[in-house]
Amino acid sequence: MYVPASTATLARxxxxxxxxxxxxxxxxxxxxxxxxxxxxTYAGIVDGVELSYEVTATSMKERMLLRSAAAVSxxxxxxxxxxxxxxxxxxGSIEFRSPPDNRVLLVMPAPPVR
Incomplete structure:
Protein backbone atom coordinates (compact mmCIF):
# COMPACT_ATOMS: atom_id res chain seq x y z
CA MET A 1 0.00 0.00 0.00
CA TYR A 2 1.33 3.42 -0.99
CA VAL A 3 1.23 5.78 2.01
CA PRO A 4 2.09 9.38 1.07
CA ALA A 5 3.19 12.00 3.59
CA SER A 6 1.88 15.10 1.79
CA THR A 7 -1.58 16.55 1.33
CA ALA A 8 -0.74 16.95 -2.38
CA THR A 9 -1.04 13.17 -2.90
CA LEU A 10 -3.26 11.46 -0.35
CA ALA A 11 -4.22 8.46 -2.46
CA ARG A 12 -2.89 6.83 -5.61
CA THR A 41 -5.63 7.61 8.62
CA TYR A 42 -4.57 11.24 8.51
CA ALA A 43 -5.47 12.73 11.92
CA GLY A 44 -5.63 16.53 11.75
CA ILE A 45 -5.49 16.70 7.95
CA VAL A 46 -6.92 20.15 8.64
CA ASP A 47 -7.80 21.50 12.08
CA GLY A 48 -10.45 19.30 13.67
CA VAL A 49 -10.73 16.85 10.75
CA GLU A 50 -9.61 13.25 10.40
CA LEU A 51 -9.39 11.66 6.93
CA SER A 52 -9.08 7.93 6.34
CA TYR A 53 -8.96 5.60 3.37
CA GLU A 54 -9.90 1.93 3.63
CA VAL A 55 -8.15 0.13 0.78
CA THR A 56 -8.81 -3.33 -0.67
CA ALA A 57 -7.72 -4.98 -3.91
CA THR A 58 -10.86 -3.68 -5.66
CA SER A 59 -11.99 -0.62 -3.71
CA MET A 60 -11.04 2.48 -1.77
CA LYS A 61 -13.45 4.07 0.72
CA GLU A 62 -12.86 7.60 1.97
CA ARG A 63 -14.14 8.79 5.34
CA MET A 64 -13.92 12.29 6.81
CA LEU A 65 -14.67 12.77 10.47
CA LEU A 66 -15.30 16.29 11.78
CA ARG A 67 -14.13 16.35 15.40
CA SER A 68 -15.97 19.56 16.31
CA ALA A 69 -18.75 21.83 15.07
CA ALA A 70 -16.10 24.50 14.41
CA ALA A 71 -14.15 22.26 12.00
CA VAL A 72 -14.02 23.14 8.31
CA SER A 73 -16.83 21.29 6.54
CA GLY A 92 -22.56 13.85 -8.66
CA SER A 93 -20.61 10.64 -9.25
CA ILE A 94 -17.39 10.80 -11.27
CA GLU A 95 -16.75 8.49 -14.19
CA PHE A 96 -13.36 7.46 -15.58
CA ARG A 97 -13.19 6.24 -19.20
CA SER A 98 -10.47 4.69 -21.32
CA PRO A 99 -9.60 7.12 -24.15
CA PRO A 100 -9.01 4.51 -26.88
CA ASP A 101 -12.42 2.81 -26.66
CA ASN A 102 -14.48 5.05 -24.28
CA ARG A 103 -14.99 2.09 -21.93
CA VAL A 104 -16.12 3.00 -18.39
CA LEU A 105 -13.33 1.84 -16.07
CA LEU A 106 -14.61 3.18 -12.76
CA VAL A 107 -17.46 5.19 -11.32
CA MET A 108 -16.62 7.03 -8.11
CA PRO A 109 -19.92 7.51 -6.22
CA ALA A 110 -21.01 10.96 -5.15
CA PRO A 111 -19.90 11.53 -1.56
CA PRO A 112 -22.56 10.84 1.05
CA VAL A 113 -23.01 13.34 3.86
CA ARG A 114 -23.99 12.00 7.28
Whole structure:
Protein backbone atom coordinates (compact mmCIF):
# COMPACT_ATOMS: atom_id res chain seq x y z
CA MET A 1 0.00 0.00 0.00
CA TYR A 2 1.33 3.42 -0.99
CA VAL A 3 1.23 5.78 2.01
CA PRO A 4 2.09 9.38 1.07
CA ALA A 5 3.19 12.00 3.59
CA SER A 6 1.88 15.10 1.79
CA THR A 7 -1.58 16.55 1.33
CA ALA A 8 -0.74 16.95 -2.38
CA THR A 9 -1.04 13.17 -2.90
CA LEU A 10 -3.26 11.46 -0.35
CA ALA A 11 -4.22 8.46 -2.46
CA ARG A 12 -2.89 6.83 -5.61
CA UNK A 13 -4.26 3.95 -7.67
CA UNK A 14 -4.04 2.57 -11.19
CA UNK A 15 -6.73 2.26 -13.86
CA UNK A 16 -6.11 0.75 -17.27
CA UNK A 17 -2.36 1.28 -16.87
CA UNK A 18 -2.78 4.95 -15.87
CA UNK A 19 -1.89 6.29 -12.43
CA UNK A 20 -4.64 8.34 -10.74
CA UNK A 21 -3.84 10.57 -7.77
CA UNK A 22 -6.09 12.40 -5.32
CA UNK A 23 -4.93 15.22 -3.09
CA UNK A 24 -6.23 18.02 -0.92
CA UNK A 25 -6.38 21.34 -2.78
CA UNK A 26 -4.32 24.23 -1.50
CA UNK A 27 -0.72 24.59 -0.45
CA UNK A 28 0.75 21.12 0.13
CA UNK A 29 1.90 20.30 3.62
CA UNK A 30 3.52 17.32 5.27
CA UNK A 31 1.27 14.91 7.13
CA UNK A 32 1.99 11.83 9.21
CA UNK A 33 -0.40 9.04 8.33
CA UNK A 34 -0.97 5.96 10.47
CA UNK A 35 -1.65 2.55 8.97
CA UNK A 36 -3.73 -0.09 10.69
CA UNK A 37 -4.58 -3.14 8.60
CA UNK A 38 -6.14 -1.92 5.36
CA UNK A 39 -6.81 1.64 6.61
CA UNK A 40 -4.65 4.75 6.29
CA THR A 41 -5.63 7.61 8.62
CA TYR A 42 -4.57 11.24 8.51
CA ALA A 43 -5.47 12.73 11.92
CA GLY A 44 -5.63 16.53 11.75
CA ILE A 45 -5.49 16.70 7.95
CA VAL A 46 -6.92 20.15 8.64
CA ASP A 47 -7.80 21.50 12.08
CA GLY A 48 -10.45 19.30 13.67
CA VAL A 49 -10.73 16.85 10.75
CA GLU A 50 -9.61 13.25 10.40
CA LEU A 51 -9.39 11.66 6.93
CA SER A 52 -9.08 7.93 6.34
CA TYR A 53 -8.96 5.60 3.37
CA GLU A 54 -9.90 1.93 3.63
CA VAL A 55 -8.15 0.13 0.78
CA THR A 56 -8.81 -3.33 -0.67
CA ALA A 57 -7.72 -4.98 -3.91
CA THR A 58 -10.86 -3.68 -5.66
CA SER A 59 -11.99 -0.62 -3.71
CA MET A 60 -11.04 2.48 -1.77
CA LYS A 61 -13.45 4.07 0.72
CA GLU A 62 -12.86 7.60 1.97
CA ARG A 63 -14.14 8.79 5.34
CA MET A 64 -13.92 12.29 6.81
CA LEU A 65 -14.67 12.77 10.47
CA LEU A 66 -15.30 16.29 11.78
CA ARG A 67 -14.13 16.35 15.40
CA SER A 68 -15.97 19.56 16.31
CA ALA A 69 -18.75 21.83 15.07
CA ALA A 70 -16.10 24.50 14.41
CA ALA A 71 -14.15 22.26 12.00
CA VAL A 72 -14.02 23.14 8.31
CA SER A 73 -16.83 21.29 6.54
CA UNK A 74 -16.18 22.13 2.89
CA UNK A 75 -13.27 20.50 1.10
CA UNK A 76 -11.75 20.66 -2.36
CA UNK A 77 -9.66 17.84 -3.75
CA UNK A 78 -7.31 17.60 -6.71
CA UNK A 79 -7.52 14.78 -9.23
CA UNK A 80 -4.86 13.83 -11.77
CA UNK A 81 -6.06 11.06 -14.07
CA UNK A 82 -3.36 11.44 -16.73
CA UNK A 83 -4.92 10.57 -20.12
CA UNK A 84 -8.13 9.03 -18.81
CA UNK A 85 -11.37 10.84 -19.68
CA UNK A 86 -13.04 12.05 -16.48
CA UNK A 87 -16.56 13.46 -16.23
CA UNK A 88 -19.02 14.24 -13.47
CA UNK A 89 -22.43 12.63 -13.89
CA UNK A 90 -25.75 14.35 -13.07
CA UNK A 91 -25.94 12.44 -9.76
CA GLY A 92 -22.56 13.85 -8.66
CA SER A 93 -20.61 10.64 -9.25
CA ILE A 94 -17.39 10.80 -11.27
CA GLU A 95 -16.75 8.49 -14.19
CA PHE A 96 -13.36 7.46 -15.58
CA ARG A 97 -13.19 6.24 -19.20
CA SER A 98 -10.47 4.69 -21.32
CA PRO A 99 -9.60 7.12 -24.15
CA PRO A 100 -9.01 4.51 -26.88
CA ASP A 101 -12.42 2.81 -26.66
CA ASN A 102 -14.48 5.05 -24.28
CA ARG A 103 -14.99 2.09 -21.93
CA VAL A 104 -16.12 3.00 -18.39
CA LEU A 105 -13.33 1.84 -16.07
CA LEU A 106 -14.61 3.18 -12.76
CA VAL A 107 -17.46 5.19 -11.32
CA MET A 108 -16.62 7.03 -8.11
CA PRO A 109 -19.92 7.51 -6.22
CA ALA A 110 -21.01 10.96 -5.15
CA PRO A 111 -19.90 11.53 -1.56
CA PRO A 112 -22.56 10.84 1.05
CA VAL A 113 -23.01 13.34 3.86
CA ARG A 114 -23.99 12.00 7.28
Missing amino acids: FELDGQQVTLGLAGAPRRVTPTVKGDTV TFAFTLDARTLAVAQRKD
